[in-house]
Amino acid sequence: INAGDYIFYTDWAWTSFTVFSISQTLMLIVGATYYLTFTGVPGTATYYALIMTVYTWIAKAAWFSLGYPYDFIVTPVWLPSAMLLDLVYWATKKNKHSLILFGGVLVGMSLPLFNMVNLITVADPLETAFKYPRPTLPPYMTPIEPQVGKFYNSPVALGAGAGAVLGCTFAALG
Numbered sequence: 001i002n003a004g005d006y007i008f009y010t011d012w013a014w015t016s017f018t019v020f021s022i023s024q025t026l027m028l029i030v031g032a033t034y035y036l037t038f039t040g041v042p043g044t045a046t047y048y049a050l051i052m053t054v055y056t057w058i059a060k061a062a063w064f065s066l067g068y069p070y071d072f073i074v075t076p077v078w079l080p081s082a083m084l085l086d087l088v089y090w091a092t093k094k095n096k097h098s099l100i101l102f103g104g105v106l107v108g109m110s111l112p113l114f115n116m117v118n119l120i121t122v123a124d125p126l127e128t129a130f131k132y133p134r135p136t137l138p139p140y141m142t143p144i145e146p147q148v149g150k151f152y153n154s155p156v157a158l159g160a161g162a163g164a165v166l167g168c169t170f171a172a173l174g
Contacts, residue, residue, distance in 0.1 A: 021112040021159035026170045028052065028078050029107050032085050033099065033174025042090035049082035077114035081107045100171040108167030112159030 031052070032045035084106045085099070092098035 017115070017155040018112070018159045018162070021115050021155070022162050022166060024078070024115065025081075025108050025111045025159075025163040025167055028081060028111065029085070029104060029167050029170045030174040032082050032107075033103070033171045036085065036089050036099065037096060037174070040094060042086045042094075045082040045085040045089070046079060049078040052078055077118045078111070080114050081111045084110055100168055104168030104171035105164045106167075107171075108163030108165065109160040112156045112163055115159075116156045 028049060032048045035044040035048045036042070085103045088103040088106060089099050092102065
C-alpha cells in the first residue's frame with residue numbers, strides 16, 4: 001500500500017520506481033487472479049483493485065494528517081491493469097492458463113506505464129523532499145551508489161519487463 005513513497009527517495013527515484021512498480025504488480029496480480037478464479041466472474045479483478053485503491057486512500061490519509069503535502073498521496077493506478085486482466089479472463093472464455101500467461105504479461109507491462117503517468121501528475125520530488133526532509137537513514141538502510149546508465153535509465157521499460165515475467169509467475173500463485 002505504501003509503495004508510492006518513492007517520491008521522497010530523490011537520489012533513488014527511478015530505481016525505487018522500478019522496484020515499487022514490480023511490488024504493486026505482484027500485489028495486484030495475486031489478489032486479482034485469486035478473486036477471478038475463485039468467483040469465476042469477469043469483473044472481480046477490477047473490484048479487487050478498487051478495494052486496494054480505497055485502502056490506499058485510507059493509509060495515505062494518515063500521511064496527510066501528519067502534515068505531508070496532498071500530492072504526496074500517490075494512488076497507484078491499479079484499475080486499468082485490473083480491467084485488462086478481467087478482459088483477458090472474459091475474452092479467453094475463463095481459460096485459467098491464458099489468464100496466467102496473457103493476463104500476467106498485460107498487467108506486468110501496463111502497471112509501470114500507468115504508474116509513470118500517475119507520477120507525472122505529482123509535484124517535483126526534489127522540491128518536495130527539501131520542503132519535507134526525512135531523517136537520516138540508519139547504516140543498514142543506506143543504499144549503495146547506483147550504476148549510472150544501467151538499463152538505459154528507463155524505469156518504465158525495466159519495470160514492465162520484470163513485471164511481465166514475474167506477473168505470470170505470481171498469477172499462477174494467485
